[in-house]
Amino acid sequence: xxxxxxxxxxxxxxxxxxxxxxxxxxxxxxxxxxxxxxxxxxxxxxxxxxxxxxxxxxxxxxxxxxxxxxxxxxxxxxxxxxxxxxxxxxxxxxxxxxxxxxxxxxxxxxxxxxxxxxxxxxxxxxxxxxxxxxxxxxxxxxxxxxxxxxxxxxxxxxxxxxxxxxxxxxxxxxxxxxxxxxxxxxxxxxxxxxxxxxxxxxxxxxxxxxxxxxxxxxxxxxxxxxxxxxxxxxxxxxxxxxxxxxxxxxxxxxxxxxxxxxxxxxxxxxxxxxxxxxxxxxxxxxxxxxxxxxxxxxxxxxxxxxxxxxxxx
Numbered sequence: 670x671x672x673x674x675x676x677x678x679x680x681x682x683x684x685x686x687x688x689x690x691x692x693x694x695x696x697x698x699x700x701x702x703x704x705x706x707x708x709x710x711x712x713x714x715x716x717x718x719x720x721x722x723x724x725x726x727x728x729x730x731x732x733x734x735x736x737x738x739x740x741x742x743x744x745x746x747x748x749x750x751x752x753x754x755x756x757x758x759x760x761x762x763x764x765x766x767x768x769x770x771x772x773x774x775x776x777x778x779x780x781x782x783x784x785x786x787x788x789x790x791x792x793x794x795x796x797x798x799x800x801x802x803x804x805x806x807x808x809x810x811x812x813x814x815x816x817x818x819x820x821x822x823x824x825x826x827x828x829x830x831x832x833x834x835x836x837x838x839x840x841x842x843x844x845x846x847x848x849x850x851x852x853x854x855x856x857x858x859x860x861x862x863x864x865x866x867x868x869x870x871x872x873x874x875x876x877x878x879x880x881x882x883x884x885x886x887x888x889x890x891x892x893x894x895x896x897x898x899x900x901x902x903x904x905x906x907x908x909x910x911x912x913x914x915x916x917x918x919x920x921x922x923x924x925x926x927x928x929x930x931x932x933x934x935x936x937x938x939x940x941x942x943x944x945x946x947x948x949x950x951x952x953x954x955x956x957x958x959x960x961x962x963x964x965x966x967x968x969x970x971x972x973x974x975x976x977x978x979x980x981x982x
Contacts, residue, residue, distance in 0.1 A: 678804050681811065682821060686720045689825050692897040696982045702856040707849050713842040714832060719796040720825070739807055752807060788824060790831035792840050797828035810916045815909040818898040819916030826894030830982065833893075834886050835861070860981045861885050864892070867977065871950065873943050887941045891921075891951045893982045899957055910961040918948045954978045 697703065697711045735755040742748040790797040803809070803824065810816035831837050838848045838857070849857060868881030868888060881888075895917065902908040921944055941947065952958045953973045958965070965971050 678806075678811075681817070682799065682804055682825070683720070685817070685822055686825050686829075688901055689822065689829055689897050690715055690718065692826075692900045693829060693982075695900065696897070700982070703853050704850050707853050710841045710848045711833065714795060714840075714848065717795055717842045718829065718832060719794075720828075721796060721798045735805075735807055748807075755807075788828040790828050790837065792832070792837050793844060795832060795840070795842065795844075797831065799824065799828065808920065810919070813909065813912060814905065815902070815912040816916040818901060819913040820920040822898040822901070823891075823894035823917055823920070826897040827890040829897075830890045830893035831886075833982070834889055836886070857981060860979055861889055863977075863979050864888060864981070867973075868942065868946070868950070871946060873946070879942065879946065884940060884942045888947075888950070889981055891942075891947055892954055892980060895951055895955060896980055896982055899955060902957070910957050914952055914958060914961060917952065921947045954980060 694712060694715055697708055697715070700708065703711070735751065738751045738755075739748055742751060788797060788799045788803065804821065809820040809824075811821075832840075833848065835858075838854070840846075841848050847854070862882075862885070865881030865885040865888075868879050868884055871879045873879055898913070902910070902913065942950065949971055953965075953971045955978070956975075967974070
């Protein structure tokens with residue numbers, strides 16, 4: 670079947686997805702606020718989860734113009750703009766695709782919101798898709814294990830975690846009821862809203878104070894994506910945390926650049942935090958970040974006190 674992500678790249682993504690699934694299984698199993706029944710439901714849903722790849726109708730999409738343009742870029746900002754234009758071209762090719770659950774190469778949906786080249790979790794189907802451009806070397810760094818986890822890994826972890834957020838948690842594996850008990854949902858909500866309150870203290874670059882309650886779902890997914898990758902990193906001796914965090918920053922800068930000046934984001938309609946918040950706010954929740962960058966201490970802009978480094982998962 671024609672697809673425009675090289676087979677070896679897709680197999681790397683599949684393997685990393687399975688590692689991420691196991692990391693999430695360990696998080697669920699060790700979770701203190703979930704009942705045993707909720708854990709069983711959550712693991713059953715995890716086992717049922719499918720990852721797919723969005724591909725354009727009619728076969729391969731030629732990526733050579735993107736690669737040629739990237740070689741001419743003098744700055745990261747130029748490269749990010751080139752990527753964004755390429756994404757928009759790809760998006761137009763997805764219109765009209767049908768969703769086929771379980772087929773890893775032809776995945777789309779009638780909902781135009783799903784037809785993106787980034788990633789999208791679909792709660793009622795328990796699947797998420799990643800656009801092939803987001804798997805390319807123009808976006809993900811395959812040069813080392815640390816760089817891979819910081820780019821593709823955090824992306825996979827982000828999308829996987831949507832099955833366990835405010836919307837995803839309303840569907841168990843049978844799509845007939847919620848995952849959490851009433852008590853568990855109360856703890857989940859309390860933790861999430863504490864993070865939302867922290868977001869609401871941030872003023873974005875355009876002078877508008879963020880609305881944490883509007884951004885918390887995507888912010889939690891960012892946090893969970895990094896959480897799961899750092900769980901994998903802990904298993905490896907001599908893991909390069911500096912490369913990991915820098916790769917994560919580069920990935921989300923390229924992924925998000927160009928969105929922050931759009932009317933929907935300025936008006937607060939976009940559910941994703943601005944890219945500089947997605948990067949700086951997220952990494953500051955992890956002890957490994959402070960170990961990698963000891964100059965970030967109390968009183969510096971990115972510092973978050975240990976008691977405020979709240980992780981839902």
